[in-house]
Amino acid sequence: MNKKIFISYAHEDEVWRERIVKQFRVLPDIDIWDDRRISGGEKWFAKIEDALKSTKIAILLISADFLISEFIKKEEVPRLLERHEQEGLVIFPVIVRGCLWRRVPWLAEINARPRDGKPLLGMSEGQWESELAAIAEEISELLDETSESLEPEPVEVxxxxxxxxxxxxxxxxxxxxxxxxxxxxxxxxxxxxxxxxxxxxxxxxxxxxxxxxxxxxxxxxxxxxxxxxxxxxxxxxxxxxxxxxxxxxxxxxxxxxxxxxxxxxxxxxxxxxxxxxxxxxxxxxxxxxxxxxxxxxxxxxxxxxxxxxxxxxxxxxxxxxxxxxxxxxxxxxxxxxxxxxxxxxxxxxxxxxxxxxxxxxxxxxxxxxxxxxxxxxxxxxxxxxxxxxxxxxxxxxxxxxxxxxxxxxxxxxxxxxxxxxxxxxxxxxxxxxxxxxxxxxxxxxxxxxxxxx
The missing domain is CATH 3.90.1580.10 (paralog of FGE (formylglycine-generating enzyme))
Structure with missing residues (x-):
């Protein structure tokens, strides 16, 4: 069963990428993909494109740097939104640093985490760890369901x-x-x-x-x-x-x-x-x-x-x-x-x-x-x-x-x-x-x- 998660993030938010990846390491059946998995000499754009095509859930680590990244805006987000519209790909924004994310039309329409929309940065260590654990648990449960619901069972009439x-x-x-x-x-x-x-x-x-x-x-x-x-x-x-x-x-x-x-x-x-x-x-x-x-x-x-x-x-x-x-x-x-x-x-x-x-x-x-x-x-x-x-x-x-x-x-x-x-x-x-x-x-x-x- 494909349980692949794609993480889209700005490199300025590397510390948050590592923190959320750590939450999933206790779940060996979940495959986390981000650009750190691209080896030297590999065609990095093709690797990212392949990952975008095969993922079940996309986690977006939202910050001002994420929103202004030209590569994210022009390459990653359009492909993710296309799969969201055509195939039901689940997009899961996580607000890591304060920014005007509610002013971005496509992003404002998607439920973000934490639930109150407050960024993780600014919380105490205990608070953001609890938030990340809850986010990982929710995504894990959603992956279990999505693996089935993307291929819906025929309705028995x-x-x-x-x-x-x-x-x-x-x-x-x-x-x-x-x-x-x-x-x-x-x-x-x-x-x-x-x-x-x-x-x-x-x-x-x-x-x-x-x-x-x-x-x-x-x-x-x-x-x-x-x-x-x-x-x-x-x-x-x-x-x-x-x-x-x-x-x-x-x-x-x-x-x-x-x-x-x-x-x-x-x-x-x-x-x-x-x-x-x-x-x-x-x-x-x-x-x-x-x-x-x-x-x-x-x-x-x-x-x-x-x-x-x-x-x-x-x-x-x-x-x-x-x-x-x-x-x-x-x-x-x-x-x-x-x-x-x-x-x-x-x-x-x-x-x-x-x-x-x-x-x-x-x-x-x-x-x-x-x-x-x-x-x-x-x-x-x-x-x-x-x-x-x-x-x-x-x-x-x-x-x-x-x-x-x-x-x-x-x-x-x-x-x-x-x-x-x-x-x-x-x-x-x-x-x-x-x-x-x-x-x-x-x-x-x-x-x-x-x-x-």
Whole structure:
């Protein structure tokens, strides 16, 4: 596995290069490359170019000398930014000496370390050593994830047509006004919604049919629920269907509106909460605490992979992030023409800047959408599986699209407590780097459908 780090620095900052390299020397599987590895007589430019092409993460030691270096400006930075945009290379600026780095447009857009943007020079020895150790730890973890996420796993799309399901039938309860049953949820088993008919939403695509070699199959229906036995996460069945994805009234990357069809899938009823995260990972990175029913936030896309891998291993079930198409279909209550998740009134369904009070809120306090899903508009942005492509809609396949094959950023959906209501629209699209964390970023999971369990 390639775990190569490229260090770009001005020679005036040699002491900081050596200090950060020292932090990585205890990790023999990580290959640190800088120009000190060029031997006498070698073609130094070709060596640097080869290293730039093969690295997974680039550490930039930022100072005034770095910013004014002609070689760095003209040769190293353009190549790194090109790989960042085209291949998702992770760029990791470290502010070593005071300078006007926030005035450099490309640099101001990237999260720098230390987190407060203060330079390492000027800190006590104990402080800068602790900062460098934390930076090395973060980069090491990011390398583990990046080695996999630069070649994303194919999304396993649930295809129930050929599967023989088993259900435990429940006595139907009185349906709630939204059409979703108030039945109790059975852990590790499907609880039927109590509805008497199939919900053939979005163009009449149902989830039952005759399959060669089988009688009529009985598959989950809208409103059926299932609960993960480890975390207590509740999942709602989203029936398959087709819908018009995007918006003609939105931004450029929401166009063109195009037909998309998705297979049925189990989606988390709420965003992953802080208590659910802690049960799997053991910590709570959230900025807003005080109620474990708040959504976990300050979560990078790479962090969601760690959570899902751990949960898969512990539970024996399989989970993943939703695709962007699955997310929007579910957000629109099964592909309906809704401005927000559950209707056109954001105050009814979403926490956003004008009603949030400047913080996240416990999940499921606003009204659910037509499928019984909460907070798909507002509270925190939600990571999805797909790479972001601003022109992807023009080339998207009709059936179960999974996004571009590569990219620099991952898609986030749904808006948040900090952003205005327009960003909580069902069709709105945004993106962030896989390693970016913030108190507006969270997620919810898909459970891969396995009718034998």
């Amino acid at each position: 649930d295809s129930p047509k050929k599967e023989q399901p088993t259900f435990e039938e429940k006595t139907p309860d009185r349906p709630s006004p939204g059409g979703i049953s108030e039945s109790s949820v059975t852990i590790g088993q499907v609880t039927r919604s109590g509805e008497t008919g199939r919900d053939n939403t979005a163009g009449g695509a149902g989830d039952s049919g005759t399959v060669s070699g089988y009688a009529q199959l009985e598959l989950p229906t809208a409103g059926d629920k299932w609960t993960d036995p480890i975390t207590g996460m509740e999942f709602v069945w989203v029936p398959k269907g087709c819908f018009r994805m995007g918006s003609n009234d939105g931004e450029a990357d929401e166009k063109p509106v195009h037909e998309v069809c998705v297979d049925g899938f189990w989606l988390g009823k709420t965003q992953v909460t802080q208590s659910q995260w802690r049960e799997v990972i053991g910590d709570n990175p959230s900025g807003f605490k005080g109620n474990d029913r708040r959504p976990v936030e300050s979560i990078a896309w790479n962090d969601t992979r760690s959570f899902i891998k751990s949960l898969n291993r512990r539970s024996g079930y399989r989970y993943r992030l939703p695709t962007e198409a699955e997310w929007e279909y579910a957000c629109r209550s099964g592909g309906k023409d809704e401005g927000y998740s559950g209707g056109d009134n954001p105050d009814r369904v979403a926490w956003y800047d004008e009603n949030s009070g400047g913080e996240t809120h416990p999940v499921a306090q606003k009204a659910p959408n037509g499928l019984g899903l909460y907070d798909m508009s507002g509270n925190v942005w939600e990571w999805v599986q797909d790479w972001y492509g601003d022109d992807y809609y023009a080339n998207s396949p009709r059936n179960n699209p999974q996004g571009p094959s590569s990219g620099a950023n991952r898609v986030i959906r749904g808006g948040s407590w900090y952003w205005s209501a327009s960003f909580a629209r069902a069709a709105n699209r945004r993106r962030d780097g896989s390693g970016l964390r913030g108190n507006v970023l969270g997620f919810r999971c898909v459970r891969v459908h396995d009718p034998s369990r």
